[in-house]
Amino acid sequence: MTASPKPSLPRRLILGAALALPALRTARAQAPLRFALDWALQGNHAMFSLAEDRGLFRREGLAVRMDRGFGSGDTLVKVGSGAYDIGFADFSGAVKFNAEYPQNRLVMIYPVFDRTAAAIVTLRGRGIEKPQDVAGRHLGAPEGEGSRLLFPAFARAAGIDTARIRWTSMAANLRDTMLRTNQVDAVSGFLFTVHFNLVGLGIPEEQILGWPYAEHGLDLPGSGLFARAEWLERNGESATRFVKASMEGLKLLLNDVPAGMASLKKREPLFDEALETRRFAMTRDRSIITPNSRAQGLGSLEMARAEALVRVNAEAYGIGTPPEAASMFTDRYLPPRSERML
Structure with a gap:
């Protein structure tokens, strides 16, 4: 007796399985990437959360784990040590x-803030009434904080005694709190951080005065994405994909x-x-969308500005032989x- 042929699989199941194979391969190809922010969640960080929520990282084959930060200096150390692959941090401290x-060695692969957010802030x-009026006054800031270390360079540029x-x-x-309670006359810090922290303490916005360094003679880039040079050599494609998705996330944020x-x-x-929302509006208008980024595009950084940034930070930290700017910035x-x- 001849055995009956086995029933064939329905054509739709075969086609379905074939169509599912690329998706399975994509899912398996997701490369893990550890990403550290500079601080607790603030408005500008939504460029990364939107990239995650809208599937931009996933589309680029990345499984991103995003963790809050505890200051730019801490983030730089964590990326430099290999605890994280990429970090969002201010440049101060990297030199x-x-x-x-x-x-x-750390390399900035995408300067998100075309202008540093470092500023002097006071109350009416x-x-x-102007930056030069801080001469002879009592200023406050955390010791070793970037805006404080950059203050001498800002003072020279702005003509402050x-x-x-x-x-x-x-x-x-x-x-x-120390500014609000009159324990200091003014403070240095990130403009959008100090300004809206004061708003959160109940200070009327019209009572707050701030002068960003970048708008008063010290036109330097600010925060961006850093990675370790050794990691980049092995994971250049992941870095490219992360930057692409992050920039698209920023555009989504700007539009919504x-x-x-x-x-x-x-x-x-x-x-x-x-x-x-208000904090991000200030960040967008003072640090992200600038004449340079409008003319040259997001992430554009001329080497002359990069060299100035390295030089100023080397002076701030007392580094006699700083690294070459070309070793710390790349548009690759x-x-x-x-x-x-x-």
Whole structure:
């Protein structure tokens, strides 16, 4: 007796399985990437959360784990040590790190803030109506904080007499309170951080005065994406894909700020969407969208500005032989210029 032929699989199941194979391969090909922010969630971080929520990282074959930060200096150390692959951090501190640990050299692969957010901030009624008025006054900031270390360079650029300035050091979480309670006349810090922290303390916005360094003679880039040079040699494609997705996330955020704030709210229930919307607006208008980024595209950095940034930070940290700027900045991982235009 001849055995009956086995029934064949329905054609639709075969086709379905064939179509599913690329998706399975993609899912298996997701490369893990550890990413550290510079601080607790703030409005500008939505460029990364939107890239995650809208599947941009996944589309680029990346499984990104994003963790909050505890200050740019801490993030730079974590990336340099290999605890994280990429970090978002302010440039201050990177020159010192590279000078001390050249074997763990950090490279900025995407300067997100075309202008540094470092600033002097005070309140009306303190007798300070312009940057030069801080001469002879009592200033405050955490010791070793980037904006404080850059202040001498800012003072030279802005024509501020530093001879009689007195500094008080405090923990970062006490800076705004000490300004509000008149324990110091002014503080240095990131403009959008100090400004909206003061708003959160109940200070009317019209009472807050701030002068960003970049708008008063010290036109330097600010925060961006850093990776370790050794990691980049082995993971250049992942770096390129991460930068591409992050930049697309920024464009999504610029086009739909409420969606970005909602994206962060999902991750932190105490996230203040209204306040962070205003914080991001200041960050966008003072640090991200600038004449340079409009003309040259997001992430554009001329080497002359990079060299100035290295030189100023080397002076701030007392580094006699700083690393070459070309060893700390690269545009190799940026998308084509046509994709970076606003």
